[in-house]
Structure formats: C-alpha cells, structure tokens
Amino acid sequence: MVEGNTIWSRTRLFFEEAGGMVYFTSRFFREVFKPPFEFKELLRQCYYMGNKSLLLVAVTGFILGLVFTLQSRPTLMEFGAESWMPSMVSISIVREIGPVIIALICAGRIGSGIGAELGSMRVTEQIDAMEVSGTNPFKYLVVTRIVATTLMLPLLIIVGDAIALFGSAIIENLKGEVSFLLYFNQVFDALRFADVIPATVKSFFFGFAIGLVGCYKGYYCTNGTVGVGEASNAAVVYTSMLLFVIDFIAVFVTDIFFG
Numbered sequence: 001m002v003e004g005n006t007i008w009s010r011t012r013l014f015f016e017e018a019g020g021m022v023y024f025t026s027r028f029f030r031e032v033f034k035p036p037f038e039f040k041e042l043l044r045q046c047y048y049m050g051n052k053s054l055l056l057v058a059v060t061g062f063i064l065g066l067v068f069t070l071q072s073r074p075t076l077m078e079f080g081a082e083s084w085m086p087s088m089v090s091i092s093i094v095r096e097i098g099p100v101i102i103a104l105i106c107a108g109r110i111g112s113g114i115g116a117e118l119g120s121m122r123v124t125e126q127i128d129a130m131e132v133s134g135t136n137p138f139k140y141l142v143v144t145r146i147v148a149t150t151l152m153l154p155l156l157i158i159v160g161d162a163i164a165l166f167g168s169a170i171i172e173n174l175k176g177e178v179s180f181l182l183y184f185n186q187v188f189d190a191l192r193f194a195d196v197i198p199a200t201v202k203s204f205f206f207g208f209a210i211g212l213v214g215c216y217k218g219y220y221c222t223n224g225t226v227g228v229g230e231a232s233n234a235a236v237v238y239t240s241m242l243l244f245v246i247d248f249i250a251v252f253v254t255d256i257f258f259g
Contacts, residue, residue, distance in 0.1 A: 024216045031136075031143050038144050045148035049110050053156060060105050061160035064097065065089070065167025073175060082176060086183050087190035089168045095195050098161040100247055103206040106153055107239040111214040114145055115235035118218025119228035127219070142219060146211035153207030154200055194258040202250035206243055213239040 069089055076082045118141060121127050130137040165187060172178040217231040217238070 020220070021212075021216055024219075025212060027138065028143060028146055028212070031139050032147065034139075036139075038140050041140060041144045042147055045144050046152055049106075049148050050152040050155060053106060053109055053152075054159065056105060056109060057102055057156045057160045058163050060102060061098065061163035062167040064101060064160075065093070065164035065169075066171055068093070068097065068164075069168040069171040073171070085172060085176070086168075086178075086186035090165060090187040090190050091195055093164050093168075094161050094191060095199055096247075096251075098164055099157050099199050099203050099206065100243065102157050102160040103153065103203070103210070103243050104240060106149075106156060106207075107210050107243060108236055110149060111210045111235045111239045112232045114149075114211065114214030115218040115221075116228055116232040118142075118215060119221035119231040122219065122221045123224050123228060138219075142215045145215055146208065149211030149214075150204055150207040153210065154203040157203045157206075158200075194254075198250060198254040198258065202246065205246050205250070209242045209246060210239050213242060 069085065072088065073082060073085060076085055076088070118127075121141070127137045127141070130140070165184075169178075169180050169183040172183050173180060214235040217235040221227045221231040223230065
C-alpha cells in the first residue's frame with residue numbers, strides 16, 4: 001500500500017511539475033513581447049552569462065579537441081585513414097559533441113546560478129517586495145534571464161567549437177606534422193550548411209531550456225534556505241535531462257530534412 005501511494009504521489013508530482021512548466025512557459029511568451037522592455041537588465045545578464053562563462057567554455061572546448069583527437073587518432077592509423085582526422089573531428093564536434101557538452105557545462109554553471117539567485121530572492125521575500133512596489137518581477141527577473149541564455153548559448157557554443165578545432169589542430173600538427181593551413185582547409189571542405197545550421201538552431205533551444213528550468217525552479221522556490229539548494233540542484237538535473245530530449249528531437253528532425 002505504501003509503495004502504491006509512493007508511485008501515485010510521484011506520478012502526480014510529475015504531472016504537476018509538467019503543468020507548472022507549461023504555464024510558466026506560456027506566461028513567458030505572453031510577457032516577452034509586452035512593454036516595458038528591460039534592456040538594461042537584459043544586457044547585464046548577457047554580460048554575466050556570456051563573458052563570465054567564456055573562460056570555462058574555452059577551457060572545455062580546448063580539452064575536448066585535444067582528447068577527442070588523441071583518442072581517435074590511433075584507431076584511424078590502424079586503417080591508414082589518419083588523413084580523415086580533420087573531417088571526422090570537425091563534423092563530430094560541430095554537429096553533436098560541441099553543442100551538447102558545452103550546453104551541459106553551461107547548465108551546471110548558469111542554470112544552477114539562476115536557480116540559486118532567484119530562490120534566494122524568493123525566500124528572502126525580495127520578489128514579494130518588488131510586486132508590492134509595482135515592479136513586475138517576472139518581467140524583470142525571468143524574461144531577461146531566459147532571453148539572455150537563449151541569445152548567449154549559441155555564441156558560447158560557436159566559440160567552444162572553434163577552440164576545440166584549434167586544439168585538435170595542435171595535436172595533428174605535433175603528431176602528424178599537418179600544418180594549420182592544411183588542417184583547416186580540410187575542416188572547411190568537410191563542413192556543410194547541413195552540419196552547421198541544425199547545430200546552431202538547436203543551440204537556441206538549449207539556451208532557452210537552461211534559462212527556463214533555472215528560472216522556474218528558483219522563482220517557485222520554497223522551504224527557506226534548504227529550498228535554495230534544492231532549487232539549484234533540481235535546475236541542473238532537470239535541465240540536463242531536457243537537453244538530451246531536445247538533442248534527440250533535433251537529430252531526428254535533422255535526419256528527416258537533411259538526411
């Protein structure tokens with residue numbers, strides 16, 4: 001009986017969370033096009049999420065390019081296909097590995113930060129104070145953060161992909177004595193619009209998911225300071241799962257239209 005109640009309660013909680021997320025999303029789309037527009041806060045959030053995450057993304061991308069090339073090179077050498085290394089690395093990183101890995105890194109940094117920040121404002125009644133003073137806290141706090149993540153994540157992914165390819169080129173230059181010019185000529189010969197465009201489009205959805213889940217968990221935070229930690233942790237976990245779902249849908253749709 002207890003197990004049945006547990007299953008029922010978890011099922012009900014799941015649908016409550018799903019319904020709350022749908023309502024939260026619909027409210028965002030209602031508010032985002034209504035004046036006044038908080039451009040100053042939007043620019044501040046873009047700077048915070050973009051510039052402050054740049055070093056982490058750069059280091060992640062560089063190590064990703066180094067490790068992926070070092071791990072792939074011995075296998076290709078067994079078949080005498082090391083000349084395919086630039087093509088394979090560039091397509092793999094641009095299409096799939098770069099966007100997903102960098103989105104997960106940003107989910108851990110940006111998503112948790114949004115959840116903790118808004119959660120702290122909720123439990124300390126700062127959001128309630130904004131409502132009393134006549135300010136729209138949803139417009140000021142939520143809309144600006146979701147738009148900022150949606151705009152900044154594609155730029156971070158592009159930078160991360162470029163640095164990952166640079167790291168791969170360094171390994172090829174040291175191991176295979178391939179010049180940087182030859183390496184990047186092969187990279188650009190291998191890449192097509194069908195590789196770049198779908199990856200760029202889905203990165204906007206990645207950024208939207210990170211901002212949406214982080215804001216949702218923080219905005220409706222409860223249980224005091226304990227709830228702030230729970231909101232931050234839940235934002236990362238839920239966002240990570242949602243990113244994989246979005247990626248699967250994006251790959252499936254891409255295969256239909258570009259396959």
